[in-house]
Amino acid sequence: MNFASKQTATQSSPPSCLPWPREIVDKASWLALAESLAKGERELLSLWGETSCVHMAVLEPREPRLRIVTFECPEDSFPSVGRLHPPALRLERAIHDLYGLKPEGTPDHRAWLDHGRWGVRQPCGARHEINTVCDPYTFLTTEGEPLHLIPVGPVHAGIIEPGHFRFSANGETVVRLEERLGFVHKGVDRLMGGASIERAAQIAARVSGDSTVAYSLAFAQAVEAAFDVAVPPRATYLRALMAELERLANHFGDIGAICNDAAFALMHAQRGLVRERILREAASCFGHRLMMDRIAPGGTVVNLRQDNAAALYALVDWIELMTPRLIALFGDTTSLQDRTVGTGVISEALVKQYACGGYIGRASGRAFDARKAIGYAPYPQFAFEIGASKEGDVDARVWVRFDEIKASLKIVRQILDEAPGGPVIGAWALPEDWTREGAALVEGFRGDVFVWLRIRADGVVQRCHLRDPSWFQWPLLEAAIKDNIVADFPLCNKSFNCSYSGHDL
Amino acid sequence: MNFLFDLVAQGAQMLLALALAPLLIGFVRKLKARLLHRKGPPIIQPWRDIIRLLRKEVVLAENASWLYRSAPYLIFAMTWVAASLVPTFATGLMFSWAADLIAIIALLGSARFFLALAGMDIGTSFGGIGSSREAMFGSLAEPATIMIVFTVSFVAGTTQLSEIAAYMAGNLELRASVGMALVALLIVAIAENGRVPVDNPATHLELTMVHEAMVLEYSGRYLALIELASALKLLLYISLIACVFFPVGLARHDAGLQAMAIGLGAYVLKLAIGEGLLALFETSRAKMRVFRVPDFLGAGLMLGLLATLLVFVTRSL
């Protein structure tokens, strides 16, 4: 059922993508781009494959901010970007697992998402191979003193997603941490190929449950870009409202979880209350606690009633009252500060190398926020400050979250004040001429979510690439544990709170 | 007749300790839940949990040895014996002269020794984490306890708990050394029972556990015994603090039923107060870093040593 591959050959339109055009490059320009990534002149945004080509999206330091390039691979291989620029390594391994395209000269030949359990090799590639053997995974090595291994997961002790961590340690001193992910790989790439827009939107909403609004928004924006659909102004406001409510709920949840890992139950309980009230309000305003499937290409599927707006005002008032108290509780509890300050430090250089977004990037001095950098509607209308810090430790990541909470509260208030009237979904029709491509970069609570898709004229998705911010955050967790002890890892991990599901797809 | 009464009183105390210990845990959980705006589980819940565990089958790891299977019984028995040697509502019970304060502490040390070995028996990394942390904490907590014992024994002139309690009840005066010993004992009690800020009894994180990490492999009746033992240990420490430093209302073994009833009431009240303070303390603090715990315990050790020196040198402070 490999729809995508058949259609690529008979494509009737020149490859172009909106709002950022896609260009096909030769090997030399591809490598030149990779080298400029390694030098830090540009930042890698994503790297993804198709049956016979690979695409790369980079952030430019000047306008337009985004550049998408394509390298055709006639021999099923492409020059490795990861060889020059390590952040691309895992993306390349994933491309090889799913599409069978080989990165030439890569230092890391191991599989990433493929654990040898699917019964098939390269499920999205031109040729699937039936596979019945699973190769053992070789972890990276350590030397020196007698070390022991601590394998943790995929079934963790807490209520969290599955992933495998492997510590090499001498007592409490961690010598190396290696992640092995891919346990929740659900084959989203192939499910998307051949799906209708409605179904694709449903799948996109279930890529990562905590960022369902962000993913729906990114998917909708990409579709709208591809078909040049105008979104009613009220819908953009309501989308922003949902996105900010999701951000608030998750940040409160995260701060509580971080404190709970330090066994500070009081904070956890208080945060739980705030989070619960936000979710309940979301349910009464939009009909779903996590606001899943509430955004559709062209607008939103629900409108906000007047009485709901009043309730939201009350909620914002209450949270604004609670936040300073909670900040004081966090800042004044010395035993808690003792745990968070100086724990899990990430350097600014590393964050910039990995183009790491969200609170992790902002806590280490990379102030990138798609709401400001891309400026999608309605954010240019709002005045808000992005939290920033240079410390890069767990404490800084909590404070950045507090700053984002304050900013979100301010935005929610502005939305409620200024939201225009009118319809919430615009009528739009499929153009029925040729295949279109669209891309979008949206700021979720965790960082920037990137979506690129190609849709046939009859509304069937050919290929949809969803890139979670966690791709560039997970590797940094391996570095964050340096100079920390085993027992401090949960705290570092929670302060990152990367997505497993969004990463594994 | 007298002998029979003594025997009954001793047996009653043993069963009382056993019955009360899980309720104590239930009470702490309830209080903590209330402090966090929750309704919380019923106080009887830990008993229900233990009974449930007793009814379940045991899943043993393939390479579990006889040591792994006998350790829970040993740990439970040692802790129970130690706990029933501490006077709860009455002093001078029948077997109280079988072991003094030093022996009680050493019995707990034996229980710890076997628990740490059991943690290493399966050969998983979590067991090792728990055992090595326990060995580190234990190596500081036990000397601190011995110092406290020295102080108290010098003051009272005996290491027999019943005699100490009787002396303390009869000589209610403020002494700097005794105060220091009390603080040191509180520190040791928190560390030994794996409470916040040393260990988190409610944690779900393998990598931060101490006690939980060692028992991660245990199931069914073995787990029930270990849970019961850790409940008994908490009871023991609270009883110990109550009997040495606050011996109000303690009955003598020959004082008759009425005094014993008063002693019992006072004892339950003391437990409740102790638990209340524990719950408050635990909710208002975050857990320490693993390598801060030795500092915390070191403070206990130094306080204990200071108290001992004070008694040695001055005999009056």
Next chain:
Amino acid sequence: MNGSGERSIERLGGLIHSMPKTAFLFLGGCVAISALPPLNGFVSEWLVFQAILLSPSLPQWTVKLLVPAVGVALALSATLGAGCYIRAYGVAFLGRPRSEAARTATDPDRWSLGTMAVLLTMCLMAGLLPSLVIDTISPAAKDFVGGRMPTQAELSWLSIAPVAESRSSYNGLLVFVFILFSAYSARWIIHKFGSARSRRAPAWDCGYIETSPMTQYTGSSFAQPIRRTLGVIAFSVKERLDMPAPGDMRPARLSIEIKDRIFDYLYAPLTRAVETCASGLNILSLLTIQEYLALVFGALVFLLVLVAI
């Protein structure tokens, strides 16, 4: 005792399955040497503590100050000793074998086992019936120090009380019987009213199959927390850690340098005791199993002598 033929403790493990009898006897030795009740090591420690408690009545000031410090040192070394034997026993005998030699090890011949068994029985006797032992050897003690403890056999129920029963007493036998009684009654009640079913299954591995014995704590790993907290007083320990950046495939490296500090200012008994114990912990990782047993044997003899004094 050449059952395993393996010299490094880091390559042993799981001997409790391949050498069950030795494992049992060695455990007894560990309990005894770690001064844990109800064996003899505790009796001697208890008597020393009782002696310390009598010391405020001593006339000299220096002795008066020194004695409690000796008490701390003794307590600290006893618990550190326990920690070190948990490590030795846990790494060598428990867990899974780390080498083929450890997997195929066998119990030694009857004579070696017999010797160990006799020693262990002596430990048990001295622990359970200290009064008889004390009385037996007190004439010798009298010759050495010119004084003796009151005759213990007259006390009821075989307990010991160096000064007076109201002051302190300990009854090893009663405690032992108590423990056995509680353990067996618990077992009986559970098997009668609860469930006695059990089933073998793989160790819980978080759902990820990892058969490597590398997942077990090594001796060096086990000692690391103690080394880090107490070792710094006596040693300058340098851990040099080389952790590659994410995406870098080269091996990570840890090297540990341990240097003795200058002894000059370490005359305080407390720190000296810490140092001996900590260095003991470090040396132990280099010992062979024979040396271990020699150590246990030596310590037992020493403790027996201690009981005598």
Next chain:
Amino acid sequence: MQKFLLQGLLRSALTEQAPTPDATSMAELGYTLERTARQKLGRSLSIREVDAGSCNGCELEIHALNNAYYDVERFGLRFVASPRHADVLLVTGPVTKNMREALERTYAATPDPKWVIAVGDCAFDGGVFCESYACIGAVAKVVPVDLHIRGCPPDPTTLLKGLIAFVETMS
């Protein structure tokens, strides 16, 4: 901090009245506790949560069960760290093939008597992921399931109803 603690002590708990599972809602839950012959354990159950490929939405709502409004602990239900300590496995997600073995091992590691509750639409029939090469689909295809709690994700009240119904039959 003192203020928060005082509030906790003096004010009544925020915990809400428990929802009562009636017959129709039990039917909606797909309540299939067939193997009731197993020994009952009383009002005490330990739960081990296993994410077998969910999108994390179900986990968020299961987390919410522990907050003061729902307070699942008051019914004697506790989330535990090890399957060895557990009676009930709470499984979410469309069981990805990469997680299948981990789920089977967790089930094997749990001592009898044990039960499995499948949470969410994915765990019921694979949800939107049912056609994928990387998913098996329903949890029931891997381990025997005793109770389904539907929803994408089920809200905490629905979860609570299902769990209370479960505890009721146990005691």
